[in-house]
Structure formats: C-alpha cells, structure tokens
Amino acid sequence: MDLFNPLILDASICDVVRCLSNESKVELLLYALRNFELKGSSRTIVDNAVQSCLQVTTLSAQSVALALVLRAKSRLAAGSKLAAQADLRAALEADPDHIEAQTLLNMDPAPEERLLRLPRCGVRFSTEIWREVARFLSRRDLKVLLFVPHTLSRVASQLLFSELDLFFTANMCPAKDAHQRVYSHEAESLQRHEDDARQAQRTADILSRIITDPTFAVVVKTLRLFLPRIALGQSVAFQTGMLANALPKLHSLRTCHISSDCEAMVPILEILQRANPRLRSLSLACLEKHNHLAPLEFQYLQQFSYAGRDGNPEQIVNFLHQQRSTLRTIHIDNPSWLFPFEALSIRNLTRIEFNGYFPVDSQTVADILSQGRQLDTLSLGGVLKCSPSAQFRGMKGKNPLPFLRHFSFNVHPGSTCVDKDLFPAIADFLRDRKLLTLHLVLPDNVVVQRNIGFDASLWGVLPTLSSLRSLLITYPRDLATSLAMWLVPRTVTALTLKGAHAVVGRDATSLLNQFRSGTPPTLRYISFDEFPLNAVHVIEHGFPMVQLLRIGWNCWSVCRREDGCIVGLEPWQRSRVRYHAQEWLEWLGCEDAIWPGNTGFETSGLLRDAECV
Structure with missing residues (x-):
C-alpha cells in the first residue's frame, strides 16, 4: 500500500x-x-497520566517511585519546586534506594534560593497565620523582619507599606521664576534642609515605585499626603502631576489624609474622586483660613475628618448630610464652626471629635449624650459661651454613653461662660467609668478656671477611673503637690501635666521629689508644657521610671543599661519628631500617649505638635 493512515497505528x-x-x-x-x-x-498530560497510574493499588514500589519522579521532573520544568520536592520525598518513601530521586532532591540550589529555602519541619504555618502574628509588632520590629529569610519578611513588607506617609517639601514646589525662590538660610538650619531633601527624595522614589510596580501599589491601603504652604509664585502642578499618575494605581486604597493649602487640595481631591471612588476614610487639613473646596462626591465614606480655620461650613455640612447613612466617625476642628447636628445621625456614630464654637443657646452636649449611645470616643472643645453643666446633670440616672472609653474636654481661651458647676458636673459624669484615655485641658488663666469650677476637687474623680492608661490634665494651683501623684490611677502609663510650672515656685527639686513618691510605677511617658529645670534633673529627681520625657517642643529618650540603671538621655532630632514620632513612641512602649484618632491622622500631644516643627 502506498498510502498510510497514522490513525491505524493509534x-x-x-x-x-x-x-x-x-x-x-x-x-x-x-x-x-x-x-x-x-x-x-x-505538565497537564504528565500529571493526569501519573495520577491514573497511582490509582492502581497493586503497583510495585519501584513503579510508584518512577511515576512520582516523572511527575517531579515535569513540575521542576514548570517552576513548581516545592511541589516537585514533595513528589521526590514521596518517591523515596516508596523506594528509599531510588538513585534518581535522591539526586534530584539533593541538587544544590543557587545561593539566593538557598537563603530563601524554608527549613524542613513537621509543622509549617500559613501566610495568614504569620500575618496575624506580625500585626502585633511595632513598625521598628517589622523593619527588622525585612532581613529575615522567611515568609515573615514578605508579610512584614506588606504591613509596612500598607501605610505610606509622603512629605512634599518646599524644595519640590518649583517657582515660576527662579528669582522668587525663598530660602531663608538664616532661619533654617542645615539639618532642616538635609531632612527636607531626604524626604523629598524618598517621596519621589515611592511614587515612582507605585507607578511602575503594580504588585507594590496594590499593597497600599492608607496614604497620608503632607504638602507645605504654597508661597507666592509657586505652582502645585509638579505634585499634582505625580499624584495624577500614582493615585489610579492604588486599587486597594481605603484611607487618605491630605494636609495642604486649598490650591493644592482641590486638584488632588478631583484625582482621588476619579481614581478611588470607594474610599472609606477621608481626612482633610486645610492650612489656610478660607476653604474653597470642590464638591465632594464620595459615597461610601465611614470616617471623615476636617481641620481648618474660618471659612464657610456650608459645603462640608452638605457633604456630611450626603454621607449621613454611612458615616461612623466624625472629626471637625474649626473654632468658628457650630456642631452640624442636623447633618449627622448621631445614633450611628461610634466616634465624635468636635473642636468648634458653642453659642449661648447651644444644646450640643445634651444632643450627643442623649443620642450617642454607640459612642466609644467623645472629644469636645472650643470657645464656650453656653453653660453645659445642666446638660451633663440632666443625664443623671439615664446611663449615657455606656461604651465610652476615650473622653476629652478642652476649654479654649476666649471662653466667657460663667458656669461654676461645669467641671463638678463633668466629674460626676466620669465617675467610675472604664475609661482608657482622659484629657481635661483649660487655659492657664485663674479667672477662667474659677468661672467654670475647675479646682483641686476635680482630681478627686481620678482614683475612681481604675482602667485609665493615658491622662492629659491641667494642674490646678490649689492642689497640694504632695498629694497630686497619689491621685493618679496606678494603671496610667502616659501622663501630661499642663500648667504645672505655675506651682513650681523657687524649689523645683523639692516639687519633683514630692511627685516621685506618688508616681505610678507603670509610668513610661511624662510631658510638661514648661518646666524650669533641665531634663536630667527632671528624670533623676522626679521620674526615673519613664522611657520618654517631653518638655515643650523637646523630647528625650531615657537610655538604660541591661540592669535598668540610667546612663543618659538621648535628645530627639527634628526629623524624628516630625517624621517618625509614632514609630518611636510604639518602640518605647509609650503608644498610650497617642490620642486614638478616628483615621489614624488626628492625634494629640506629641504627634499633633510634630506637624508644626
């Protein structure tokens, strides 16, 4: 036959x-x-063929080993090294003398692969378990894990870069005219310029990585943007151009904070609305007095924060009304604005932070106490023209805010209310609560303090707060220094005293010695707005147990030997205060000094002041 059909052979x-x-x-x-x-x-053909062979229960050990080795070769050729190694080990279990399986299993990998190869062990945790373990570590610990040849390295990288802080310094804002560049070398030190240049380079590198590496961009979930005030003649086109390319790449972005002038904020918000319409948390800090923001169109916000000065609140109020059904936390910081009660559903909120204006007929406190049953955080502050004591007293016996854990009340200078029952009413409201954080701040003015009933008796409520961990409070001038620290709960780890310098007198060392006898042994952070002695004296005579001391704008870490003896104080550089404050507070065990902000941006004390350094 001259013709041959190949199908006949099959x-x-x-x-x-x-x-x-x-x-x-x-x-x-x-x-x-x-x-x-x-x-x-x-590979699919080989896998199916070997699997069919292994279904035959009467196979010899040599045939089983041969089938597994053939599948291991196929998997090695496809790059599945771990699966291939599993097949080779199974082949050796069936036929321990199989030479080819031993040879393939003991092949020496490349040096970089050898470093990344996981140790053979009986139990191997999944990536999800390692991720949950790593969530309990500080950022400094996560940075150390980056150099560990283990799954934890990849997990630490994802957790570290899930939150990004980008600082756009003045050097990144090109002026329209080179002669209009403003560099005051007399006012700024060389260190300040070096810090800004380093941050500018870091910001540019991260934005470039986001634009060019999709696997890196998808990890970012929280983004904080800090832009300087725009000087006359400067343009924001450079920053907005970079962000216009980077923001659309952040598909997993859920939280964003923007601190800038309105000139820069408006185009960034427009880009953000187009690129990330499903944002969950938005925080805006306007650096100028007048806000002219474009209409906001986010529809899924659960957390919103706005800080500014003056301006028209109508636009923000309308936006809050649109988000009424989804909002769970709200932060508004504008001394001239009223509380937007009609735009919010207080029953749905778990967190309210309002720093504004309380007119004579204000019922803000009563409305919040009566409707905010789900609140765990309440921060009220501003210029008081009303008398809120009756509103606090009116809730007696009704168990208001049963889940409250963080409370702050801040009276601003300029308050003219005369309500001598105000702070006694607040003390009764707070008594025996399971608070974790308490801030009570007043102006350093004896007349204002007397008009609103602030005196030493207020400190009598502190021992009833048995779970308190963070305390920021104004020191009354009629409080005995030998008694003050004994009133502070023993559970407090972070303490800030406002106005303590007014009662120091001539013998500051004696005051510190009296403080020391009653200071809680668990204290790790102590802060004064002013103090006449230097940091070394404050630590030696008053607070030798703490890890961090702050006086005004200056901070010092306490250095110790392994036996606990103090060997010196390490002053914090400007770059650490401005760029790495939260990371160092966590590293030193002083995280309780941070006010638990609703989006991670609105903190108090050290971190709030750091933005001004």
Missing part, C-alpha cells in the same frame, strides 16, 4: 493495550512518559 496500539493487565499498562505508560518531551501544556 488504533493498533489501543487494541494491544486493551489486552494487557493494569500493571502492564502502567509499565507501558511510564515507558512512554520517559521519552515524552516536556514543553507547553505537557
């Missing part, structure tokens, strides 16, 4: 194989696989 093979036993069929199939070329979709 049919003949099938006829012959049909007459063989299962063991013989396996031997024939394995023989064919040994001559099979591994390319393209061949």
